[in-house]
Amino acid sequence: MRTETPPLIRLEEYRPSDYLIDRVDLDIRLAPHAARIDATLTLRPNPAGTAAAPLALDGDDLRLVSAELDGAPLAADAYAASPSGFLLRDPPPRPFALRLVTEVDPTANTKLMGLYRSNGVYCTQCEADGFRRITYFLDRPDVLAVYTTRIEADRAEAPVLLGNGNLVETGEAGPDRHFAIWHDPHPKPAYLFALVGGRLGKVETSFTTMEGRPVTCAVYVEPGKEDRAGYALDAVIRSMAWDETAFGRAYDLDVFNVVAVSDFNMGAMENKGLNIFNDKYVLASPETATDGDYAAIEAIIAHEYFHNWSGNRVTCRDWFQLCLKEGLTVFRDQEFSSDMRSRPVHRIAEVRSLRARQFPEDAGPLRHPVRPRAYAEINNFYTATVYDKGAEIVRMLRTLVGAEAFRTGMDRYFADNDGRAATVEDFLASFAAVTGRDLDAFARWYERPGTPRLAVTAAYDPAAARYTLRFAQSLPVSTEPDGPPLVIPVALGLVGESGPLAGATCPDVRDGVYVLDRPEAEIEFEAVAEEPVPSLLRDFSAPVRLDLALTDGQRVRLLAQDSDPFNRWQAAQDVALRLILHPDAHRTEAFAAALGRFLDGEALADPAFAALVLALPSEGEAADAVPADVDPDAIHQARSDLRARLGQALRPRLESIDAALARDAAAPYSPDAASAGRRSLRNAALDLIAAGDPQAGAARAAERLTEATNMTDRLAALGTLALIPGEAREAAFAEFAARYADEPLVLDKWFAIQAQIPEPGTLERIARLQGHPAFTMTNPNRVRALIGSFAFGNPTQFARRDGAGFARVADTVAALDSTNPQVAARLLTAFGSWRRLEKSRGAKAVEMLNGIKAIPGLSRDTADIVARTLG
Ligand code: PHE
Numbered sequence: 001m002r003t004e005t006p007p008l009i010r011l012e013e014y015r016p017s018d019y020l021i022d023r024v025d026l027d028i029r030l031a032p033h034a035a036r037i038d039a040t041l042t043l044r045p046n047p048a049g050t051a052a053a054p055l056a057l058d059g060d061d062l063r064l065v066s067a068e069l070d071g072a073p074l075a076a077d078a079y080a081a082s083p084s085g086f087l088l089r090d091p092p093p094r095p096f097a098l099r100l101v102t103e104v105d106p107t108a109n110t111k112l113m114g115l116y117r118s119n120g121v122y123c124t125q126c127e128a129d130g131f132r133r134i135t136y137f138l139d140r141p142d143v144l145a146v147y148t149t150r151i152e153a154d155r156a157e158a159p160v161l162l163g164n165g166n167l168v169e170t171g172e173a174g175p176d177r178h179f180a181i182w183h184d185p186h187p188k189p190a191y192l193f194a195l196v197g198g199r200l201g202k203v204e205t206s207f208t209t210m211e212g213r214p215v216t217c218a219v220y221v222e223p224g225k226e227d228r229a230g231y232a233l234d235a236v237i238r239s240m241a242w243d244e245t246a247f248g249r250a251y252d253l254d255v256f257n258v259v260a261v262s263d264f265n266m267g268a269m270e271n272k273g274l275n276i277f278n279d280k281y282v283l284a285s286p287e288t289a290t291d292g293d294y295a296a297i298e299a300i301i302a303h304e305y306f307h308n309w310s311g312n313r314v315t316c317r318d319w320f321q322l323c324l325k326e327g328l329t330v331f332r333d334q335e336f337s338s339d340m341r342s343r344p345v346h347r348i349a350e351v352r353s354l355r356a357r358q359f360p361e362d363a364g365p366l367r368h369p370v371r372p373r374a375y376a377e378i379n380n381f382y383t384a385t386v387y388d389k390g391a392e393i394v395r396m397l398r399t400l401v402g403a404e405a406f407r408t409g410m411d412r413y414f415a416d417n418d419g420r421a422a423t424v425e426d427f428l429a430s431f432a433a434v435t436g437r438d439l440d441a442f443a444r445w446y447e448r449p450g451t452p453r454l455a456v457t458a459a460y461d462p463a464a465a466r467y468t469l470r471f472a473q474s475l476p477v478s479t480e481p482d483g484p485p486l487v488i489p490v491a492l493g494l495v496g497e498s499g500p501l502a503g504a505t506c507p508d509v510r511d512g513v514y515v516l517d518r519p520e521a522e523i524e525f526e527a528v529a530e531e532p533v534p535s536l537l538r539d540f541s542a543p544v545r546l547d548l549a550l551t552d553g554q555r556v557r558l559l560a561q562d563s564d565p566f567n568r569w570q571a572a573q574d575v576a577l578r579l580i581l582h583p584d585a586h587r588t589e590a591f592a593a594a595l596g597r598f599l600d601g602e603a604l605a606d607p608a609f610a611a612l613v614l615a616l617p618s619e620g621e622a623a624d625a626v627p628a629d630v631d632p633d634a635i636h637q638a639r640s641d642l643r644a645r646l647g648q649a650l651r652p653r654l655e656s657i658d659a660a661l662a663r664d665a666a667a668p669y670s671p672d673a674a675s676a677g678r679r680s681l682r683n684a685a686l687d688l689i690a691a692g693d694p695q696a697g698a699a700r701a702a703e704r705l706t707e708a709t710n711m712t713d714r715l716a717a718l719g720t721l722a723l724i725p726g727e728a729r730e731a732a733f734a735e736f737a738a739r740y741a742d743e744p745l746v747l748d749k750w751f752a753i754q755a756q757i758p759e760p761g762t763l764e765r766i767a768r769l770q771g772h773p774a775f776t777m778t779n780p781n782r783v784r785a786l787i788g789s790f791a792f793g794n795p796t797q798f799a800r801r802d803g804a805g806f807a808r809v810a811d812t813v814a815a816l817d818s819t820n821p822q823v824a825a826r827l828l829t830a831f832g833s834w835r836r837l838e839k840s841r842g843a844k845a846v847e848m849l850n851g852i853k854a855i856p857g858l859s860r861d862t863a864d865i866v867a868r869t870l871g
């Protein structure tokens with residue numbers, strides 16, 4: 001049996017459901033191998049659906065125990081049930097109650113979808129279509145119901161029982177068992193259902209909303225780890241307060257619970273009132289978490305909390321509208337983090353991750369519109385494009401209409417769609433309504449895949465003091481070359497020799513933004529007293545690739561003089577990128593000198609920003625800039641050489657930065673952005689010193705490892721050392737492993753660092769690590785730390801000429817596919833860049849892909865990625 005290409009579900013085929021479910025009453029008895037779900041669904045025909053249609057409920061791996069209609073057992077010929085569906089042949093043409101009892105095995109559930117056990121804790125994951133693995137249902141986001149859930153369990157096994165909504169009752173259920181009843185008054189789609197049962201510790205506090213509602217907020221974790229849950233709880237409170245001031249959104253239940261589980265396919269899930277998290281994004285202590293972990297926890301706690309309005313109160317009509325909740329919620333969490341931290345620094349981090357993950361996706365075979373038109377497996381569309389490009393679209397919308405109208409439009413969107421399942425059109429309609437603008441052309445951003453190219457040329461006429469900018473936009477030929485143009489907001493300014501040019505005027509630029517809505521256009525600035533350097537796409541005002549031929553000298557002027565921090569950083573990146581692609585000793589010296597002046601002037605004034613300027617474009621970014629035939633080894637070599645040269649040239653400055661920040665490193669740890677910024681600069685300095693002088697660097701890094709008082713510094717030192725082969729490195733790895741033998745999340749960092757070592761020996765190292773007692777294929781975090789870091793973070797070894805790197809990942813995908821297809825499929829997306837690789841490597845990748853394709857009984861998840869990747 002050969003795997004077929006899975007069939008497609010299409011947006012244009014959307015039809016309202018024939019039936020609606022108003023109420024769901026669940027009685028769930030938890031047991032390790034046979035959990036019993038007694039569900040009563042209160043249904044009625046949908047006036048918008050087909051009258052007298054049979055009722056077809058979704059199921060996945062279910063076993064039906066019994067079925068009743070309005071209190072009477074169903075005759076055998078009245079229905080048909082299989083693991084994957086329940087059909088009621090002749091439903092009454094009026095409201096009715098269907099009672100279905102199903103049984104599932106939570107312990108055997110390795111897909112981590114539906115009801116499963118993680119470390120002995122019962123939990124659920126229902127997005128996108130996991131609820132059908134609990135009971136038969138109309139498992140689609142436009143069917144909204146009010147849920148009441150009784151959860152019963154063994155008291156010793158599961159003293160804590162949590163559900164959606166508010167707790168209404170608890171009590172005894174026999175000698176060893178107890179129950180809790182939860183009621184969620186807010187109608188919701190099934191993907192937001194959740195329950196948790198287990199032995200858990202908690203930290204809690206209360207928050208009073210602007211509407212005066214007292215809310216008990218709690219974070220539940222593995223007992224004994226309560227002291228690592230405080231930061232997440234604090235982030236919950238700050239998120240609640242921020243959503244009130246920034247968006248006027250208040251929380252709407254009496255309790256808000258977050259639960260950390262150790263086996264989770266994604267980052268976290270916004271179940272109503274009961275967010276379930278990958279423990280990686282909850283647990284933090286200075287000894288076990290880095291500054292990056294703290295920032296990620298803050299962002300993801302906020303993200304899931306913000307979904308309460310953008311996702312839950314207003315949900316999606318169908319999964320094609322996924323960006324409606326995800327893009328918008330990413331935008332909201334980015335704004336939150338920017339307010340909590342440094343806005344420019346955060347913006348740079350956002351764009352780096354967009355370029356690292358979304359740009360390549362948009363340039364490869366897995367490219368898709370932000371709102372896809374068709375999918376075979378929706379789980380494969382939780383992508384950087386939907387999330388991050390989706391967020392960029394919301395950001396552009398705000399730039400276009402202005403902050404004030406944006407807020408009014410958001411208010412309108414929430415008001416008009418509260419309690420409804422909405423579409424992208426509904427979203428845009430709210431902004432069109434409050435601004436009177438026609439947003440139809442803007443809406444093309446949702447439809448057209450590919451990263452647009454924005455080519456700009458400039459001309460200066462000194463006699464007339466006139467400066468002309470010519471813009472031309474295009475999409476990659478592989479998408480739709482001749483489609484209508486996009487609406488691209490270009491934030492811009494002109495920079496003179498000693499700073500931004502005052503006095504220059506251009507009628508087409510409003511509030512510093514020019515809106516390009518034609519394929520080509522030209523704008524003119526008057527009263528331009530000297531030849532300026534254009535600063536374009538300030539704050540990265542649109543997710544495009546900018547083609548603008550500037551000299552290094554002009555870029556260095558931007559680095560030194562521009563008022564836009566993003567473009568200052570970008571200017572340095574552009575010089576560095578060119579030096580990676582076209583090495584040149586003379587220009588490298590000039591660049592080093594410019595960096596030196598920059599560091600002298602302001603490294604210590606804004607260390608976080610300075611650290612970003614010192615971080616050169618990644619190998620992936622460099623590969624992305626090569627037109628074709630990518631040779632990862634050549635890129636790696638060129639980038640390493642550049643780093644070495646910069647490290648040598650800047651050595652005295654790096655030393656003095658290191659010394660100036662040394663005192664700070666000994667102070668008690670605080671995860672705040674300013675302290676984190678100082679650590680990041682000192683660690684960037686160390687890393688660059690080591691690049692220029694590996695011997696000295698190894699000694700320094702080893703020393704730093706012993707001195708470190710927190711995980712941030714320790715891991716940074718280990719990362720530096722990891723690039724320097726030798727005994728010191730191996731000793732450091734061994735010491736680290738011994739020290740954190742009981743800390744799986746810390747060992748993930750150790751797995752990840754080793755998996756990314758750009759040396760041929762890494763494959764063997766990985767084989768060894770797969771046998772390490774802490775490694776297991778059943779935990780997604782472990783697999784991602786070791787194999788994922790290799791596939792996505794080690795370009796030279798993953799794409800080895802002999803194909804052995806591809807083979808390692810392909811074998812993992814094959815081994816994982818039957819137990820956890822979601823994680824397997826995601827890992828497989830690492831092959832998405834094969835077409836851009838130099839031919840012999842590309843051929844090896846295809847060989848592996850074909851091997852996977854030939855596996856009998858391949859999951860839909862993996863089959864879909866293989867089929868699309870091979871194209
Ligand atoms: N909806 C989750 C989020 O906040 C992501 C997710 C998707 C989690 C599917 C689990 C399953 O982005």
Ligand code: ZN
Nearest residue numbers: 303307326329
């Ligand atoms: Zn989300």
